[in-house]
Amino acid sequence: MSRFLQPPALKKLSFVTYSLVLILGVALLLSTFRSDKMLRPQVLTYTLQPSVGPATVQNQIAGTTVLKGQSAHLIGVIGSKALLVSAFLEHRTVPKKVLVIAIMFRKEKVSLLCNLLCSEQLLFSRASISIHQDHFGFPYGTADVYCPLSPNWQAPTHVAITLADVWNPDKTGLEFLEVQNQKVLNVFPYNFTSCFSAMYNYTNVLQLVQTVEMLQLLGVNRIVIYKTNCSIETQRVLDYYTDKGLVEVVPWSLSEYLKVSRRAKPSQDPGDIHYFGQIPALNDCLYRSMYRSKYVALHDPDELILPQMVDSWSELLPLLEKRYGANQCFIFENNFFPTEFTLPPPPPDVLPAWGLWRDVSGPNVLTHLYSEPAQPKPAFNNYKIITNPRSVFVVSVHGVLHSLHSCSWVDRMSARMYHTKTRGQTGLKVQQLIYDGRLLSYSGRLTAAVSTVLKETQLLPD
Numbered sequence: 001m002s003r004f005l006q007p008p009a010l011k012k013l014s015f016v017t018y019s020l021v022l023i024l025g026v027a028l029l030l031s032t033f034r035s036d037k038m039l040r041p042q043v044l045t046y047t048l049q050p051s052v053g054p055a056t057v058q059n060q061i062a063g064t065t066v067l068k069g070q071s072a073h074l075i076g077v078i079g080s081k082a083l084l085v086s087a088f089l090e091h092r093t094v095p096k097k098v099l100v101i102a103i104m105f106r107k108e109k110v111s112l113l114c115n116l117l118c119s120e121q122l123l124f125s126r127a128s129i130s131i132h133q134d135h136f137g138f139p140y141g142t143a144d145v146y147c148p149l150s151p152n153w154q155a156p157t158h159v160a161i162t163l164a165d166v167w168n169p170d171k172t173g174l175e176f177l178e179v180q181n182q183k184v185l186n187v188f189p190y191n192f193t194s195c196f197s198a199m200y201n202y203t204n205v206l207q208l209v210q211t212v213e214m215l216q217l218l219g220v221n222r223i224v225i226y227k228t229n230c231s232i233e234t235q236r237v238l239d240y241y242t243d244k245g246l247v248e249v250v251p252w253s254l255s256e257y258l259k260v261s262r263r264a265k266p267s268q269d270p271g272d273i274h275y276f277g278q279i280p281a282l283n284d285c286l287y288r289s290m291y292r293s294k295y296v297a298l299h300d301p302d303e304l305i306l307p308q309m310v311d312s313w314s315e316l317l318p319l320l321e322k323r324y325g326a327n328q329c330f331i332f333e334n335n336f337f338p339t340e341f342t343l344p345p346p347p348p349d350v351l352p353a354w355g356l357w358r359d360v361s362g363p364n365v366l367t368h369l370y371s372e373p374a375q376p377k378p379a380f381n382n383y384k385i386i387t388n389p390r391s392v393f394v395v396s397v398h399g400v401l402h403s404l405h406s407c408s409w410v411d412r413m414s415a416r417m418y419h420t421k422t423r424g425q426t427g428l429k430v431q432q433l434i435y436d437g438r439l440l441s442y443s444g445r446l447t448a449a450v451s452t453v454l455k456e457t458q459l460l461p462d
């Protein structure tokens, strides 16, 4: 309760005097207040200046710009190394909170103040900071900056984060994030959202189109892509799907702020943060989709989770919920399909189309049907998940770190993941690989759909 602070009412004081006043104030607060009364804030009337917040705040409030892929606006905290990604109302905790997804220098010990804007009034609460355990040893990690809300406050629409011990009585120069997820919704525009978390130097146009078309056959109607950069051809495909309302591209330019590592461990490629800042992107996607999508799938464009007994995720998920319980997250076993090995000649009716695709960059996943033997489970990294986002608080690359329910490992005879990529030297011989033709049962529909998109994007002639 002592985290709700009184707003500044004092003139500029020397640091020592200020500290003394602060210590006394906190002590007073701690000793005196026991009831809800202490939560009643003194407020500061405040008008959001266009020059202060992100230029697009007004548009973002209208909602449409956000849906079209408004950038997660990275904001630095003045006087700290912290970077703020996005903010959401967290309805599931008591008291409610504003969650600010942040990237923090793990060794830096800071105390942060939430400046919450509700109907032109500024309210203050002291943030609690929780750095995710999955930082893989990099100096920066993803952090949840939580701003507790007093029960008698209105929900804030914007939040700015400042150092708690820096004196700024006029609150000048605050940079605000829009607080998303204002309302709890129980009906969702999308059934399944896939989150592709780190698109960097991306050129696999054919595989991307195949994956996106395949996901639609499975029942996916939203794909959020965190994009750093890609080839011109890939961009054409992204624009095409964005115009259709299927894809939401979130510009992900963390490399302008930090030295992002291109690998999963500092020993493989030293840098400030794990793999292009994939983890904050995934958490942003989870919260961004929370009241928009019934389920969220966290995987990459080279990964496809395929049901074995039914044809789509729409049919699979009710079966899994019946077997394992509702509101779970479901874990799907990874199987590598090395692109170094190719299918024996496919059925003749699909061959002409596949021949034309040869001019499009990237592997044709329909021709790589030999899998490496599955790794023993459970390993921390040999799976991906589909989850009800409203059951989950924190996600990582593989799975969930904090959730309301447990996760269930789906048996491979019900569904498993097909991960088609160049594997380099694995030492495996062709005799050790296992043929798995599940993808071919979609081949007719998939081939037609992919050819249509390649023609409509002028990557293939009509």
Ligand SMILES: *[C@@H]1O[C@H](CO)[C@@H](O)[C@H](O)[C@H]1NC(C)=O
Binding pocket: 189, 190, 191, 221, 314
């Ligand atoms: C979501 O799934 C339901 C049940 O499978 C289906 O009736 C509905 O059309 C789907 N919604 C969208 C937007 O595809």
Ligand SMILES: *[C@@H]1O[C@H](CO)[C@@H](O)[C@H](O)[C@H]1NC(C)=O
Binding pocket: 201, 203
């Ligand atoms: C980008 O990808 C291309 C081909 O896929 C590769 O040759 C190149 O080294 C990559 N560049 C960077 C900066 O990763």
Ligand SMILES: *[C@@H]1O[C@H](CO)[C@@H](O)[C@H](O)[C@H]1NC(C)=O
Binding pocket: 200, 201, 202, 203, 229, 230, 231, 232
């Ligand atoms: C992506 O950015 C890197 C680094 O700036 C650059 O080397 C690479 O060529 C870019 N890739 C594409 C496909 O544009």
